[in-house]
Amino acid sequence: MLSETLSQGLANYRIGPKIRALRTGKSLGLTQLGSHTGLSAGMLSKIETGQVVPTLPTLMRIALVFGVGLEHFFEESEEPLLEVIRAKTRIRLPNTTETMPSFFFESLDFPVNDRPLEAYLAEFLPRTSSTEPHDHPGVELIYVITGEIEITIHDETHKLGARDSMYFESQYPHSYKCSGDDKATAIVVAAKGDE
Amino acid sequence: MLSETLSQGLANYRIGPKIRALRTGKSLGLTQLGSHTGLSAGMLSKIETGQVVPTLPTLMRIALVFGVGLEHFFEESEEPLLEVIRAKTRIRLPNTTETMPSFFFESLDFPVNDRPLEAYLAEFLPRTSSTEPHDHPGVELIYVITGEIEITIHDETHKLGARDSMYFESQYPHSYKCSGDDKATAIVVAAKGDE
DNA sequence: GATGCATTTGTCATGGTATGAAAATATTGT
DNA sequence: ACAATATTTTCATACCATGACAAATGCATC
Numbered sequence: 536m537l538s539e540t541l542s543q544g545l546a547n548y549r550i551g552p553k554i555r556a557l558r559t560g561k562s563l564g565l566t567q568l569g570s571h572t573g574l575s576a577g578m579l580s581k582i583e584t585g586q587v588v589p590t591l592p593t594l595m596r597i598a599l600v601f602g603v604g605l606e607h608f609f610e611e612s613e614e615p616l617l618e619v620i621r622a623k624t625r626i627r628l629p630n631t632t633e634t635m636p637s638f639f640f641e642s643l644d645f646p647v648n649d650r651p652l653e654a655y656l657a658e659f660l661p662r663t664s665s666t667e668p669h670d671h672p673g674v675e676l677i678y679v680i681t682g683e684i685e686i687t688i689h690d691e692t693h694k695l696g697a698r699d700s701m702y703f704e705s706q707y708p709h710s711y712k713c714s715g716d717d718k719a720t721a722i723v724v725a726a727k728g729d730e
Numbered sequence: 731m732l733s734e735t736l737s738q739g740l741a742n743y744r745i746g747p748k749i750r751a752l753r754t755g756k757s758l759g760l761t762q763l764g765s766h767t768g769l770s771a772g773m774l775s776k777i778e779t780g781q782v783v784p785t786l787p788t789l790m791r792i793a794l795v796f797g798v799g800l801e802h803f804f805e806e807s808e809e810p811l812l813e814v815i816r817a818k819t820r821i822r823l824p825n826t827t828e829t830m831p832s833f834f835f836e837s838l839d840f841p842v843n844d845r846p847l848e849a850y851l852a853e854f855l856p857r858t859s860s861t862e863p864h865d866h867p868g869v870e871l872i873y874v875i876t877g878e879i880e881i882t883i884h885d886e887t888h889k890l891g892a893r894d895s896m897y898f899e900s901q902y903p904h905s906y907k908c909s910g911d912d913k914a915t916a917i918v919v920a921a922k923g924d925e
Numbered sequence: 926g927a928t929g930c931a932t933t934t935g936t937c938a939t940g941g942t943a944t945g946a947a948a949a950t951a952t953t954g955t
Numbered sequence: 956a957c958a959a960t961a962t963t964t965t966c967a968t969a970c971c972a973t974g975a976c977a978a979a980t981g982c983a984t985c
Contacts, residue, residue, distance in 0.1 A: 545790050548800060564962060578943050580963060587942060588786050590972085595740050605743060606804035759931060773974050775933055782973060785941085 550594070550608045551583040556690040557601045558583075572596045617688065622698030645676045645702050650726035657721045659684055659713035668708035673728035675705040682719025685712045695721075745789070745803045746778040751886050752796045753778075767791040812883065817893030840871045840897050845921040852916045854879055854908035863903035868923035870900040877914025880907040 558568050565576035565583075572579075573596065581587045582597075589597070591605070598605055650673060657677075665687065677686065678700040686693050686701065688709035695701055703709065705725065713719045753763050760771035760778075767774075768791065776782045784792070786800070793800055845868060852872075860882065872881065873895040881888050881896065883904040890896055898904065900920065908914045 544794065545786060550786075565964095566962075575944050576962080577945075577964075577966090580965090581942090584964085590785060590942070591740060591783050591789075593942080594786075599739065604804065606801055609799065609801040609804050760933095761931075770975050771931085772933075772935095772976075775931095776974085779933080781934090785973070788973080 545588065546585060548609055549585075550589070551585040552691055553608055554579075554597055555583040557597075557603070559692075560690050561601070568597075568600065571600045617693075617701060617703030619693055619695070619699065619701040622696070645724070645726075646674060647726040650674070650728055653725045653727070655723040655725070657711075657723045659711055659719040659721070661713050661716055661718060663713060665710040665712040668710040670708045671705055671725075671727070673705050674702055674726045675709075676700065676702040676724040676726075678722045678724075680720045680722065682713060682717050683715035684719045684721060685714040686710070687712070740783065741780065743804055745784070746780040747886055748803055749774075749792055750778040751884065752792075752798070756796070763792075763795065766795045812888075812896060812898030814888055814890065814894065814896040817891070840869070840919070840921075842869060842921040845869070845923055848920045848922070850918045850920070852906075852918050854906060854914040854916070856908050856911055856913060858908060860905040860907040863905040865903045866900055866920075866922070868900050869897055869921045870904075871895065871897045871919040871921075873917045873919075875915045875917065877908060877912050877916075878910035879914045879916060880909040881905070882907070 558565075563571075565579045568574075569576045569579055572593075574593065578587075582589045582593075594605060594608065598607065601607075659682070661682075665685075668687075677684070677695070679695045679697055681697050683697075684695050686695065686703070686709060688703055688707055693701060694714060706728070753760075758766075760774045763769075764771045764774055767788075769788065773782075777784045777788075789800060789803065793802065796802075854877070856877075860880075863882075872879070872890070874890045874892055876892050878892075879890050881890065881898070881904060883898055883902055888896060889909060901923070
């Protein structure tokens with residue numbers, strides 16, 4: 536319980552993804568970053584994917600390469616900036632009313648409160664470049680129906696497959712890209728904010 | 731060389747002193763904090779004194795107790811808030827002009843630029859309480875001639891002995907205290923700032 | 926000086942980091 | 956479509972620093 540809070544708390548900082556964002560931002564490979572930091576590529580991989588927690592000296596080495604302070608990895612986003620919900624991990628709510636259920640609900644985390652909603656059916660064509668990055672106040676929810684879509688926000692790219700969903704603060708520049716060989720379709724719901 | 735930069739860089743964050751400041755600020759003992767964090771008192775002592783670098787999970791535990799985020803330990807003070815220069819570590823500038831030197835210079839780090847100076851000879855009497863904390867814009871330099879003086883600023887107490895010196899941003903509340911059995915004397919130079 | 930508490934220091938074992946290489950995956954070119 | 960290359964992940968192993976424990980030191984108060 537407490538250990539959950541603990542590891543959860545650490546995970547919330549998303550140290551690994553931040554490192555990955557820094558690295559890909561400079562278009563470096565794990566091996567190259569390894570040679571700069573004196574770390575093995577495998578180690579870096581585990582750090583970036585959150586399989587291990589780097590020691591502070593190790594994190595310091597990485598920070599030095601990118602010219603950032605350690606605080607870079609610990610600035611907390613007040614409310615979680617975004618969340619990806621994979622089809623596999625999504626929880627299907629139990630339907631207790633009927634013995635032979637005729638429907639199911641699966642919760643798509645989407646922090647809207649009182650904000651007006653707009654919904655779109657979006658199609659992204661294969662072998663095209665990313666959409667122009669754009670930003671607008673509010674929150675955006677995307678649910679992928681078919682195909683693969685890459686969403687880039689905050690220097691981080693998230694690849695979503697069919698039935699995956701994700702929400703994010705749309706105030707930060709974000710762009711979409713079809714990353715599969717087939718057309719991708721998705722439902723996009725935008726909750727316009729006022730801040 | 732690089733390893734110096736590394737450990738130096740880590741030390742600059744002064745994680746240990748910050749923990750100690752948090753702990754003493756709540757007037758907790760090492761053992762008490764230990765029971766809250768599940769860490770041994772000895773371990774905490776080593777962390778606070780900088781003998782070991784805590785792992786991030788460990789640091790997280792400590793942060794949770796005080797209700798601060800990890801960024802608390804990594805926010806860097808733009809310009810160093812204060813610096814203590816011990817008599818032992820001070821560098822005596824080589825006097826190259828004379829073969830038999832008649833004088834020496836030792837640099838007392840003191841970041842004044844264009845600010846008007848005031849100088850005082852201060853006496854602090856033994857077995858008296860701290861001076862009232864006070865603050866005023868600028869920088870202050872103190873050079874201890876005799877005795878022992880404790881300077882408290884930012885919840886951290888620095889004990890200076892004879893020939894030690896220290897400067898600090900006087901905009902933060904600070905107080906002096908004679909911590910030895912004998913009268914302490916010191917030169918205090920104040921550079922009044924305008925910010 | 927003696928007692929009690931807080932902090933520090935020493936020693937040791939454990940666990941998790943870090944390595945290195947091989948397997949798996951992605952990417953590029955022909 | 957395939958080969959070739961680059962990148963990432965996985966695996967088994969080694970090792971080192973952390974962290975626990977206990978003893979020792981410091982520091983007050985009686």
